[in-house]
Amino acid sequence: MNRWLRAALIAGATVAVGCFVWSSWLPNSQYAPVEVSFAVVGLSFMVAGIAAWQRWPASRLGLLFTIAGYLYLVPYILVNLANPAAWTIGNLSEGISGAALAHLGLAWPGGRLRSRFECGVVVANYVQNIAFNTAATMFWNPAFSGCNASCPANVLLIGNGSRPTLNTLDTTEALVGLVITGIVLTLIVRHWRSARGWSRRAMIPLLWIAPAVGAENILTGNLFHFSALVTYALLPLVLLAGPALFVISTVRARTAGGALGTAIVDLEPGAPPTRLRDALARALGDSTLQLAFRLPDGAGYLDTTGQVVDPARPGPGRAVTPVTEASGAVLVHDGGLEQEPQLIRLTAAAASMALEHTRLQAEVQAQLEQVRASRARIVEAGDAERRRLERDLHDGAQQRLVTLSLALGMARDRAAEADPELGSLIESASKEAREALTELRELARGIHPAVLTETGLTGAVQALVERSPVATTITAVPDGRFPAAIEATAYFVVSEALANVAKHARADGAQVMIRKFPGRLLVEVSDDGTGGARSEGGSGLRGLADRVASVGGVLRVDSPSGGGTRLEADIPCP
Amino acid sequence: MSVTARPAEPKARLRVVIAEDTVLLREGLRRVLTDAGLDVAGTAADADQLLKLVQALSPDVVLTDIRMPPDQTTEGLQAALEIRRQWPGTGVIVVSQHVETEHLFELLADDPRGIGYVLKERVADIAQFTDAIRRVAAGESVIDPQVVSRLVTRPRRNSPLETLTERELAVLALMAEGRSNQAIAEQLYMSPKTVETHVGNLFAKLGLLPAAQDHRRVLAVLTYLRR
Numbered sequence: 138m139n140r141w142l143r144a145a146l147i148a149g150a151t152v153a154v155g156c157f158v159w160s161s162w163l164p165n166s167q168y169a170p171v172e173v174s175f176a177v178v179g180l181s182f183m184v185a186g187i188a189a190w191q192r193w194p195a196s197r198l199g200l201l202f203t204i205a206g207y208l209y210l211v212p213y214i215l216v217n218l219a220n221p222a223a224w225t226i227g228n229l230s231e232g233i234s235g236a237a238l239a240h241l242g243l244a245w246p247g248g249r250l251r252s253r254f255e256c257g258v259v260v261a262n263y264v265q266n267i268a269f270n271t272a273a274t275m276f277w278n279p280a281f282s283g284c285n286a287s288c289p290a291n292v293l294l295i296g297n298g299s300r301p302t303l304n305t306l307d308t309t310e311a312l313v314g315l316v317i318t319g320i321v322l323t324l325i326v327r328h329w330r331s332a333r334g335w336s337r338r339a340m341i342p343l344l345w346i347a348p349a350v351g352a353e354n355i356l357t358g359n360l361f362h363f364s365a366l367v368t369y370a371l372l373p374l375v376l377l378a379g380p381a382l383f384v385i386s387t388v389r390a391r392t393a394g395g396a397l398g399t400a401i402v403d404l405e406p407g408a409p410p411t412r413l414r415d416a417l418a419r420a421l422g423d424s425t426l427q428l429a430f431r432l433p434d435g436a437g438y439l440d441t442t443g444q445v446v447d448p449a450r451p452g453p454g455r456a457v458t459p460v461t462e463a464s465g466a467v468l469v470h471d472g473g474l475e476q477e478p479q480l481i482r483l484t485a486a487a488a489s490m491a492l493e494h495t496r497l498q499a500e501v502q503a504q505l506e507q508v509r510a511s512r513a514r515i516v517e518a519g520d521a522e523r524r525r526l527e528r529d530l531h532d533g534a535q536q537r538l539v540t541l542s543l544a545l546g547m548a549r550d551r552a553a554e555a556d557p558e559l560g561s562l563i564e565s566a567s568k569e570a571r572e573a574l575t576e577l578r579e580l581a582r583g584i585h586p587a588v589l590t591e592t593g594l595t596g597a598v599q600a601l602v603e604r605s606p607v608a609t610t611i612t613a614v615p616d617g618r619f620p621a622a623i624e625a626t627a628y629f630v631v632s633e634a635l636a637n638v639a640k641h642a643r644a645d646g647a648q649v650m651i652r653k654f655p656g657r658l659l660v661e662v663s664d665d666g667t668g669g670a671r672s673e674g675g676s677g678l679r680g681l682a683d684r685v686a687s688v689g690g691v692l693r694v695d696s697p698s699g700g701g702t703r704l705e706a707d708i709p710c711p
Numbered sequence: 712m713s714v715t716a717r718p719a720e721p722k723a724r725l726r727v728v729i730a731e732d733t734v735l736l737r738e739g740l741r742r743v744l745t746d747a748g749l750d751v752a753g754t755a756a757d758a759d760q761l762l763k764l765v766q767a768l769s770p771d772v773v774l775t776d777i778r779m780p781p782d783q784t785t786e787g788l789q790a791a792l793e794i795r796r797q798w799p800g801t802g803v804i805v806v807s808q809h810v811e812t813e814h815l816f817e818l819l820a821d822d823p824r825g826i827g828y829v830l831k832e833r834v835a836d837i838a839q840f841t842d843a844i845r846r847v848a849a850g851e852s853v854i855d856p857q858v859v860s861r862l863v864t865r866p867r868r869n870s871p872l873e874t875l876t877e878r879e880l881a882v883l884a885l886m887a888e889g890r891s892n893q894a895i896a897e898q899l900y901m902s903p904k905t906v907e908t909h910v911g912n913l914f915a916k917l918g919l920l921p922a923a924q925d926h927r928r929v930l931a932v933l934t935y936l937r938r
Contacts, residue, residue: 539834540739543834543835575832588814607866608867609866
């Protein structure tokens with residue numbers, strides 16, 4: 138709605154109310170409460186109409202509200218104009234606002250009447266209203282109300298009018314009104330029963346409001362006789378429920394918009410699409426909401442319950458909104474929601490954000506898994522390479538040196554008697570070979586401890602402890618064998634920790650404890666040295682932490698200054 | 712090449728079977744041992760062959776490498792344990808490249824009689840090596856001095872070992888190597904009586920029960936040192 142039309146509507150409403158107040162103004166009138174009541178009801182309908190027009194530009198609800206407002210006030214303005222023609226027209230259209238309200242109720246919440254029958258009911262209602270008004274006017278002599286020359290003339294009056302005919306007409310009109318009210322209320326209840334999702338919830342306030350308005354219509358009709366204050370001032374206030382209908386639905390849409398935000402925030406990262414659908418449906422108040430995804434092969438859509446969805450034919454009363462082009466996801470929702478394009482856009486945006494979040498999460502997770510796996514592979518490849526190197530050294534150089542030693546031994550023994558000088562030369566060569574052998578053995582052991590492959594942690598840790606330059610005791614080592622990568626990691630933790638104890642800790646003693654718990658292996662090396670070890674520094678601890686992380690474990694260092702060092706590797710282990 | 716003849720042993724020559732997968736070393740050993748007056752009854756290149764030879768030849772002593780085909784891990788050790796089970800009278804020397812004691816203790820189990828654990832570089836000292844074979848054949852235990860010395864010199868805290876005199880430590884090490892009192896006395900140039908006194912003293916200091924038999928003594932001492 139552009140601002141000129143809005144300005145015109147507001148001006149029109151103001152003028153109408155102004156005219157009403159001006160035309161009916163009588164100083165010190167006993168009718169003052171009645172006038173205030175009429176002005177409030179009429180104005181509220183017109184304001185609701187303008188607002189509804191603004192909110193639902195495509196819907197006729199705004200127009201209906203506005204018309205109801207005008208139809209409520211204009212007849213009284215005309216009657217009060219003291220002009221015969223105006224007075225007559227005013228009388229003809231009096232009470233037609235009731236028919237407009239019935240029209241509004243039947244068109245709620247989409248703004249359109251649902252069937253030809255209902256169109257018929259609405260038209261018949263307008264027609265009977267005008268027909269009875271016309272008939273009644275023809276028999277109404279203004280003199281009946283006690284005013285003579287001061288009253289405007291009744292243009293349609295037949296003769297002097299007839300009170301009995303008038304009374305009969307009034308009673309008939311009230312009875313017809315009762316029937317029509319019944320029909321309208323029944324139709325509204327049927328609308329509610331057949332509605333689903335968003336539309337059904339939109340019908341709920343009407344279920345309360347329609348009977349109240351219907352009752353008002355009947356109570357103010359000619360079957361009942363209350364005091365003028367009740368009939369003309371108090372009961373009409375019930376009609377304020379009409380604009381309240383608009384306020385409630387607006388509040389509901391706003392609340393749903395807010396709830397969407399909360400729903401998305403509360404949705405934990407990486408939640409499955411089913412959870413997203415449930416959260417959106419809950420926030421939106423549309424239990425029929427479906428979140429459907431395009432199948433990878435392009436062969437249609439499936440919703441989160443596995444049901445096939447055809448976005449081209451969403452079914453009666455259903456509508457489709459794409460989430461984003463890229464995601465290939467669509468929302469299939471109650472058609473009534475199309476009246477709230479803002480809300481639908483918000484929902485699609487929320488769904489798109491959540492889906493994108495999940496997708497990114499999955500991507501990052503997958504990348505993380507890849508990096509983890511590749512790190513584990515690199516470490517394993519390194520271990521395998523070390524094993525191979527150690528074996529090559531053992532089978533090659535070491536064996537050759539042993540054979541050389543043996544040959545030198547033989548040569549020495551033979552030379553010793555004939556040529557002692559040569560004998561001692563060979564002896565020194567033999568000694569060199571032995572030392573080379575010892576060095577080579579240490580080198581090979583440093584590259585990869587054969588004892589680890591052969592006997593597992595028990596033997597390997599025992600070997601480490603035996604060669605530790607600091608007095609070290611083993612508190613516990615599990616007997617069984619574990620996957621090679623885990624044994625190697627545990628071994629390197631103990632090895633590196635004991636090397637650190639020897640190098641930095643200035644400790645008198647150290648303890649090694651390896652314990653197996655369900656699902657994990659806990660390796661602990663502690664000493665009574667100076668403490669103060671930091672894994673952040675450039676020490677071997679950083680590399681050790683990486684090594685432990687390569688098998689998905691965690692390295693903890695507890696090393697208060699002066700309080701010894703406790704190194705703990707928590708390694709996942711089947 | 713002239714072969715230096717060694718005086719023949721008065722009694723029948725010891726029959727030895729060698730298991731070693733490196734051809735050069737295997738043949739070298741055969742030659743050295745033959746030259747040293749031992750009867751190398753057969754040689755094997757892997758553990759299966761070794762077991763078959765032991766079955767067929769009933770040697771006095773078996774000499775086997777720890778690592779052998781097909782897996783190059785501890786096949787020799789497993790074969791040695793099998794031989795101990797099936798033919799308990801056969802002496803077994805395992806030649807190892809491990810200074811660490813894990814394999815040693817697996818081999819000793821609870822009866823160290825007729826068992827030797829010798830580092831591979833020991834083959835360079837032929838006299839010492841053949842002496843080890845003879846001792847094992849005689850039912851003694853032979854533990855490589857280097858392995859023992861590492862155990863003895865390990866750093867310890869609040870250990871009674873710190874209270875031993877140098878002499879007592881030397882006696883302890885020789886006991887751990889599997890030497891008898893007689894041999895210890897000869898090596899340390901002391902009387903057997905003195906050796907006995909030292910043994911008694913150090914057992915008391917370490918809180919070990921005195922063991923009359925040498926093999927029990929070896930086990931007790933090694934176990935103590937390994938703790």
